[in-house]
Amino acid sequence: MVTAVPVPASPAPASSPLLSGRTAPRRRAPAVRHLGPNWYAAVMGTAGLATAGAALPARVPGLRTVCAGVWALSLVLLVSLLVARALHWTHHRDRARAHLADPAVVPFYGCLSMALVAVGGGAAAVGRDWTGVRAAVALDAVLFTAGTLVGLVAAVVVPYLVGVRYRTDPAGVTPVWLLPLVAPMVSAAVGPSLVPHLPPGQARGTLLLGCLALFGLSLLAVGLTLPLVFGRLMTAGPLPLALTPTLFLVLGPLGQSVTAAGNFADAAPGALPAPYGGALRLLPVLYGVPVMGFALLWLALACVHVARARRRGMGFAMTWWAFTFPVGTCVTGAAALARHTGITAFTGLADILYAALVVAWATAATGTVRGLVRGELLPREH
Template sequence: MQQPQQLIRHFTPNWFTVNMGTGVVALLLSASPLMTAFCEELARILWLANIVLFILFVVLYSLRWLFYFHEAKQIFQHSSMAFFFGAIPMGLATIINGLVKFMPQHLDLAEFLWGVDVVLAVTVAVGVPMLMFVYQQHQLKTMTAIWLLPIVTAEVVASSGGVLLAHLPASQAAMNLLFGCYVLWGMSVLPAFAVLTILLLRLALHRLPEAQMAMSVCLALGPIGTGALALLLLGQQAPRILAACHLVELGNLMHYAGIWISFILLGFGLWWFAIALFTIYKHSRTGLSFNLGWWGLTFPLGVFDLAILNLAQQIQSQALLYIGFSFAGCIVLLWAMVMVKTIQGVYRGSLFFSPCLMSMLEKA
């Protein structure tokens, strides 16, 4: 293993994708329609472990800014690492959702953390694209799906808002939160679809991304799955909340629209899933080396499956329910494989590498 100071010096925000992947697996286990006491306890353990990891990562990254400030700020100019700022609020969102699920008695804390997460998400969703426009250099040929990471943050906290709303009484404040979540959804999903359009053009003109970025294609499922999940969660609460404000017709419309649009989004997601599988298969024939980018598999697939499970429960479809449950089992196995490889990489010290630091040293 590397020396502690070197771990801190090379610590980058892409480590927070571990929180995203671990958190979504905990939520999947707790959302399973065939959940057993074992799955419930395993989900709780994973959620608690995820909190420990999140705190550890926050400490390590804060120490990097404290002791290696000049090197840490190079991330603002780097053409890929800045996108991983989005992993921080998304990792926190999985913890907030788990707090509501496993410790509903601490709802006030969940509301506070959600407010903090909204500020983080909006800052990242707007700030990182501004860095792209002003300080960074980009080309269509080198563009990948990681462009989505900062943008997707707003819809992730919107879906977390839907989880919170299920535990709040119908009131004017709840209505404001509901509409605010729809605004967050709009400032994320629509720009994300614009990025997906650019990604499709990039794939058509410059072929598949290189092997080390092959897993990143799965990130396309993130905004699609989270977009569907947010509409389902918010739409499910809309009739109850808006009825108290004499807007019951609007609430019913939001509910039915959420179900209808989620079907369309899931179909779109299946298309991108096929593209991602083809990309991974194509590169696997020549060999795929493990890196932290493999965590790009778990969260997008996880939120996509959470949307399937929620939709199945709302329309009471047993077939869709079993499809979602089977998919969840595959995701849990995938998470276990990636986690084992990550632990091995941590022990060997091979995963602690800061591209923005290397770029700065090469220019020196």
């Protein structure tokens, strides 16, 4: 069930054309007036489905072709949303500024960064089957650069706005606060795929160490924020029903950091001197395995909370896309552990999580399409 929130109509002022007998000017692009940055989560989830499928250790006949098609869909969604959001800012600047002033909305600007980087990473991982390696690498480089810059800005500006302009009590803390802080970790995980395409020496080493710096930036920022989220659950009770799926967002930095650790180990031998490259090859085991253990603990906790919320009538909302991309990062993380340890248990874990991801994506996509057709997700002006 999709719950729609009606938008109250403002009374016409005395000078309104409606009262003076003149025809009121028609608003341009009314369909995008309520289009917020949270819609980029659909792009992230779709790109994550493609990338996770391509990363699975087990090769399923036909799966890579399907993943290439899913990646193409994510690219179409990204371009469409970029155009729609440009129309939103052009014709509904008042609404766009209201989003920036809303502490519940502004963290979703981190989704723009992650959508750009995720689609770019998908191009290098599976989109190259259709576009060719050269075009895929070029697209990945452009989207990675743009997404990383947006992510760095969001990682600074959003916490600043939350701390300076807004006043939130502990009960107002939600996992959504993590979104701008996770964005640099997505760049850290995707960047190493570009390392082999750079000239040997300084270029490769700079990019890899830059990704390692993004890894630390995001990891420490999330480490400071996650206790607030956990403390809020322990002291203020469960999240509101519509926000309960956002508990899955915590899996994003966990799974993505494990993925990044595996990708650092893959790229290090050709980018860094032997001692440092050898040290990074230990990272998937020494860091990745413990963090994956915590990710599974949080996954179980989030599932219990979602089951409780569902029993109490939680209907579909765009927050259901939180079930997709974070789980996809755990798939790629488990696949990286399987690749670097040779332990078949991680292969099985990646397969199980991917099956759950497919179900989650299908559910979120179906609910979104149904809500759009019914006009419940993007109310139109009357």
